Structures are given as structure tokens and as C-alpha cells.
Amino acid sequence: MRIGIFGGTFNPPHKGHLQAATVAIEALGLDKLYVVPTGVPPHKSLEPDTPSGTARYQMAALLFADVPQMQMLDIELTRQGPSYTIDTVLAIQKLHPAAELFLLSGTDMFLSLEHWHRAGELLNIVTPVVFARADGQGQAIADFAGHLQERYSVTPIQIDHEILEISSTALREMLALRAGRAWLADSVYAEIIARGYYNAKPDFEWLREQAHAMLSHKRIPHVQRTEEEAVRLAQRWDVEESAAREAAILHDITKSLDIQAQLQLCEKYDILADSATRENVKLLHAKTGAAIAKVEFGAAQAVYDAICYHTTGRQGMTTLEKIIYLADYIEPGRDFPEVHALRELAYTDLDKAMLYGLELSLKELAQKGRIPHPDTVEAVRWLKTETE
Numbered sequence: 001m002r003i004g005i006f007g008g009t010f011n012p013p014h015k016g017h018l019q020a021a022t023v024a025i026e027a028l029g030l031d032k033l034y035v036v037p038t039g040v041p042p043h044k045s046l047e048p049d050t051p052s053g054t055a056r057y058q059m060a061a062l063l064f065a066d067v068p069q070m071q072m073l074d075i076e077l078t079r080q081g082p083s084y085t086i087d088t089v090l091a092i093q094k095l096h097p098a099a100e101l102f103l104l105s106g107t108d109m110f111l112s113l114e115h116w117h118r119a120g121e122l123l124n125i126v127t128p129v130v131f132a133r134a135d136g137q138g139q140a141i142a143d144f145a146g147h148l149q150e151r152y153s154v155t156p157i158q159i160d161h162e163i164l165e166i167s168s169t170a171l172r173e174m175l176a177l178r179a180g181r182a183w184l185a186d187s188v189y190a191e192i193i194a195r196g197y198y199n200a201k202p203d204f205e206w207l208r209e210q211a212h213a214m215l216s217h218k219r220i221p222h223v224q225r226t227e228e229e230a231v232r233l234a235q236r237w238d239v240e241e242s243a244a245r246e247a248a249i250l251h252d253i254t255k256s257l258d259i260q261a262q263l264q265l266c267e268k269y270d271i272l273a274d275s276a277t278r279e280n281v282k283l284l285h286a287k288t289g290a291a292i293a294k295v296e297f298g299a300a301q302a303v304y305d306a307i308c309y310h311t312t313g314r315q316g317m318t319t320l321e322k323i324i325y326l327a328d329y330i331e332p333g334r335d336f337p338e339v340h341a342l343r344e345l346a347y348t349d350l351d352k353a354m355l356y357g358l359e360l361s362l363k364e365l366a367q368k369g370r371i372p373h374p375d376t377v378e379a380v381r382w383l384k385t386e387t388e
């Protein structure tokens with residue numbers, strides 16, 4: 001049996017890891033590849049808000065999910081103290097006494113091999129396998145391989161693969177800037193966004209894809225126009241444009257669901273909707289949409305609130321909440337007699353526009369003989385005193 005061992009911090013795991021490991025499996029004819037996330041890496045210091053070992057393990061499992069030879073191994077997470085590869089290798093050797101063991105690493109780790117804990121013993125058991133991480137590393141690899149051969153009588157193998165010049169460090173920086181998605185498996189990216197690892201913010205193109213996939217076909221243009229309107233309003237009223245964009249993209253994500261599905265989401269996300277809301281899909285979609293925005297797409301509290309109150313409004317609304325409420329109301333596709341006046345107000349006096357919009361809603365509800373939600377009534381009362 002030929003077994004590969006691929007350890008790493010995987011913070012986060014990326015396509016560079018996957019690409020190199022996949023080529024190595026093929027080139028070496030491996031029967032099994034153990035992917036071993038480190039708990040406390042001896043060679044690196046982790047930042048305080050680093051995802052836990054279990055979280056990095058789960059992300060690595062997602063990245064390698066389609067590799068049939070892959071087997072995740074969590075022994076370095078359960079061991080106390082620094083994660084020494086020699087301990088892992090000895091444990092694997094115990095499981096597979098007759099197997100040939102290959103230790104996979106990139107150039108940086110390979111060149112430091114001699115400094116690893118009990119390096120001599122380690123090199124006695126495994127064959128090092130190295131993949132370059134950047135062009136021009138071939139000579140350094142060959143020189144060091146020669147040195148290991150001479151000193152430890154081991155013959156390292158260099159894998160010839162298409163180099164992907166990416167590191168987890170670079171990715172962590174990109175993710176906070178809504179970039180880096182192309183270097184990650186889709187499932188890993190979704191996990192990072194949902195959990196808010198690395199202070200990651202969703203790439204807008206990805207967010208639109210996710211949101212539009214949840215919408216009925218005819219609603220998509222409305223959501224696109226709401227996003228554009230929200231950005232214009234954010235610029236006008238000096239609100240963070242990206243927050244307005246995010247809230248607008250996500251504001252209607254559950255709109256196409258019926259009352260039954262809405263109530264199931266309330267159950268799933270522990271939404272305590274009042275009785276007036278529970279009977280009304282139009283009101284429920286704001287609550288369930290906000291919950292999904294937060295749990296699945298990592299929305300911040302301000303974005304959550306803007307989605308949550310985009311139908312009813314509420315007393316003490318923030319500027320972002322007002323912007324999403326109004327963008328939804330006045331986007332260029334809307335056509336009703338008062339829309340021109342409302343559009344004008346939205347760019348000249350935000351509170352007066354809110355009051356006008358909410359009062360129009362109250363009038364419409366009264367005509368239909370329906371009782372308004374208390375949040376709307378309170379919002380109107382509050383805005384009346386604000387605009388006096």
C-alpha cells in the first residue's frame with residue numbers, strides 16, 4: 001500500500017493544496033491520502049481569531065471531498081501541545097505497518113524539514129514529496145534533496161505540477177476585501193462566508209448568484225433595480241455603500257416561499273415572529289430573509305435589521321434601514337401615482353419620504369380592511385415627531 005500524508009494548517013484550505021495533492025496522488029500512485037490539519041502548528045503562530053482546529057478540519061474535508069483516496073485524520077487536533085509530524089507518522093505506521101509512506105509538502109515546508117522535531121527519525125520512515133509553490137524554486141529543491149540524500153540516505157521526489165501561486169495568508173487578506181473566491185472551492189467559500197471566518201465579506205457577484213437562485217424569475221429585475229437604487233441612496237445619504245448593496249441583494253430572498261415554508265424557516269432559525277406576522281407571508285419574508293442573510297451569508301447586524309424591517313419599518317430606524325425600505329418602494333420599475341413625489345422626497349428629505357411611504361401603506365391597508373402591523377404604526381408616530 002502506498003500512503004500519502006498531507007499535513008497543514010489549512011487556514012483556509014485552498015485550490016493550491018488541492019491541485020498539488022491531486023497531482024501527487026496520480027504521480028505516486030497513492031492508494032490513500034491522509035489529510036491532517038494541525039492543531040497547534042510548531043512552525044507558525046496563529047492569530048487569536050483563527051478558526052478552531054475542528055473548523056479548519058471541516059473546511060479541508062470540504063475541499064478534498066471529491067478526491068476518492070482522501071481520508072481526513074484528526075489526531076493532531078486531539079493531541080495536546082504542538083503538532084509534531086513524527087507522532088502522526090508513527091501513528092499511521094502503526095495502522096499500516098507494511099505501507100510505504102510519503103510525506104507531501106510545498107517548498108517552504110520541505111526546505112525546513114531538517115528543523116522538524118526528530119527529523120532524522122522522520123526521514124527514516126517517510127519519503128519526502130515536494131511540490132514547488134512558485135516558479136524558479138527547482139534549483140533550491142534539487143540542492144536540498146541532494147543534501148538529504150547524502151545525510152539521511154533518503155531520495156525526495158519532486159512533483160511536476162501546474163503551480164498555483166497562492167497562500168492561505170494572502171487569501172485571508174483578500175477575503176476581508178470581498179476578494180479571493182476563485183482560489184477556494186465553492187463549498188469552502190460558502191462555509192467561510194456563513195461563519196464569518198477571517199472577517200470575510202461576500203463577493204457581490206457570488207451573493208447575487210446565491211440570491212437570484214432563490215428568487216422567482218420575474219422578481220430578479222426588481223431586486224437588481226433595488227440594489228442600484230439603494231446604492232444611489234447610500235451615496236446621497238453618506239451610508240456605507242457595500243452594506244446597502246448587500247441588504248438590497250438579499251432583501252427578498254425568501255419572497256417566493258409560501259406560508260408553510262416560511263413557518264418552517266421560523267422553526268429552523270428560531271424566529272420569534274408575533275401573531276400578526278405569522279399569518280402574513282408579506283411580513284414573514286422580511287424576517288426569514290433576514291435570518292438567512294445572517295446565518296447563511298454572514299450579514300452584519302445592521303444589514304440584518306435593514307432586511308428585517310424593509311416591509312414594516314419601525315420606530316428609531318437607522319439610515320440604512322430607511323434606504324432599503326425606500327429603495328424597494330421607489331426603484332425605477334415601480335409605477336403608482338405617488339411614486340414621483342416619493343422619489344423626489346427620498347433624495348431631499350429621508351424622514352419625510354419614509355413618513356410619506358408608510359402613510360401610503362397604511363392607506364392601502366385601510367382600503368383593503370386590513371390591520372397594520374404595530375411596527376408601522378409606531379414608525380409613523382415616531383417619524384411625525386421627527387419631521388415636525
Ligand code: ATP
Nearest residue numbers: 008009010016020105106107109164166167168169
Ligand atoms: P500560510 O499562508 O498560512 O502559511 P499555506 O498556504 O502555506 O498557509 P498550509 O496549510 O500551511 O498553507 O500548507 C500546507 C501544505 O501545503 C504545506 O506543505 C505547504 O507548503 C503546501 N502548500 C500551500 N500552498 C500551496 C500551493 N499553492 N501550492 C503547493 N503547495 C502548497
